[in-house]
Amino acid sequence: MATIKQVASKAGVSVSTVSRYITHKGYVSAEAEVKIKKAIQDLNYSPNISAQSLKSKKSNLVGLLLPDISNPFFPMLAKGVEEFLREKGYQLILGNVNEDREIIKSYLQFLVQSNAAGVITTVDFKEEFPEFDLPAVTVDRVGKKSEFGVFADNSQGGFLAAKAVVEAGAQHIAVVRGPLTTDNTNERFSSSITYLNQADVNYQVFQSMSYDFSEIQAEAEELLKGKERFDTIILPSDVHAVAYMQEIHRLNKHIPEDIQLIGYDDILMSKYVSPALSTIHQPAYEMGHEAAQLIYKLANNQSIDQKQIKLKVFYVERGSTRKIKENENE
Amino acid sequence: MATIKQVASKAGVSVSTVSRYITHKGYVSAEAEVKIKKAIQDLNYSPNISAQSLKSKKSNLVGLLLPDISNPFFPMLAKGVEEFLREKGYQLILGNVNEDREIIKSYLQFLVQSNAAGVITTVDFKEEFPEFDLPAVTVDRVGKKSEFGVFADNSQGGFLAAKAVVEAGAQHIAVVRGPLTTDNTNERFSSSITYLNQADVNYQVFQSMSYDFSEIQAEAEELLKGKERFDTIILPSDVHAVAYMQEIHRLNKHIPEDIQLIGYDDILMSKYVSPALSTIHQPAYEMGHEAAQLIYKLANNQSIDQKQIKLKVFYVERGSTRKIKENENE
């Protein structure tokens, strides 16, 4: 690796001139510029990032801490973050944190130690780890106390899901609540419940404990073998819905005739399972993109008009819900 | 951020003693140790990574450059890399490079400038960008010239796929070749062809140009509306297979009765589409894990017994291929 010193001597100028050239700060004569350009070329020089960052106390690293990158919802979000950041010249540090506080902590530690420009997390850590002082925006699972957040309209989503199944004739509904009691799940859930309460239907609530496929399947088995016969299940995620779907198939029941299903997220897979999954679409890519933009503004002291960005969701009707309103008994 | 100097003065020792304590190199008396420990605690000190890396000319960053993180095969691989690296105290820099040479180049640039410990890529760049001198291991799409590589047994995979469909009674086969003419796709392909040649079947070859879902669907439409009637299609990936599946459904044909399908990769989704997709299982997580381990050894000058690691693949029979041997005419 060539250094700025070598470039300077090769170009016959001082290091500060080279530095000025590189950082585009201060004046550099045309002749000097030519010589420097050539020297850089010849030496295949590029500035040492550690040295730059040591000096400037800044780096262009941005962390993205995700609960589980193999959950299909998150890669899309990551892509949104990555593409925005790359254009702005930032680098993404990806962390797969499994909800594990220690892992989260060690990533935050690293980011702080690296003078990172900021971090995008799925869970607000400011309360738990106030010692890590770096620009942060929460995505998806945005809580009341998060200062900066990007999330989808959960209350609208919960409402739409409940409305969709009720209008499709649901009478006896199982509402499966998401595994985390994070604000986003809570909101969706209570919004669904509010709708259900005012509608003329029966429902019962179940609590899921996991986003892991096989664990969800076990829960599904449990729910389905209970004495209650449901004609509709509202699920907290598409991963849940697909797992339930499998289980329902295994019992030789028909979707949506015997049981209708509605998911949440609209992951890629949902379109291709059979029947295709009706669900609430969340703009994962956009969430990532917006979050990255917020971090960017934060890191560059740009004015922020909206600290909390709420994105729209919408209902996607596919094959797992019934098309027309109809009454059925159990 | 506290500095080592502050810790030193607070502990009443010199910076070098603190440094020795931190790096576990050289002697530190028990008393000094206690005082330093306390000072670090009080000041919530952690070493500045830029300074460390400037001095040591090393960093614990490892790049992982992936073609498309929203392609479900890669997140599993990424997870394998991430989990190994995290345990060893390295940080993952994730790049979503879209096969774009410029993006790849800029990531490599960054990694070199950061004294990164190494990079794991899906495509060997040594030939195209020899100027980037850092430990590299190629995963998945490992070519002949890659020095360090982790890949699945493509030739075995291609063979297994062809064998599976032939044994299930294939007579008229469309072999869709993967979009990249990378060594892995080539190997699979020619291995399938070799098998097909010695079997008593007809086949025809098609070339796919994309991993993008909707583009594949267009290709599928093209292939299926041709005058040739195939009873079997061998696809280069599960994403391809799922896209074809959709298209076949749309034409109201039955899988596997009218057409049988075999994919490649065994992504999560394959189990849950309908019918479930028969495919060749590739150990994505393990590939990532092994690649990370190689990088780790490389970065730490450990002896490497195997520069090229070939992982096993196996056939997963599910619903998209016929169970028993049977003859059919078009």
Add this chain to the structure above:
DNA sequence: GTGAAAGCGCTAACAG
């Protein structure tokens, strides 16, 4: 065992 001091590569006053 410990501290003083040099220096990693870069930037930013500052003087010219």
Add this chain to the structure above:
DNA sequence: CTGTTAGCGCTTTCAC
């Protein structure tokens, strides 16, 4: 417009 210089925070001889 340019060069000299100090110093970012850390590690590492080398004397003591």
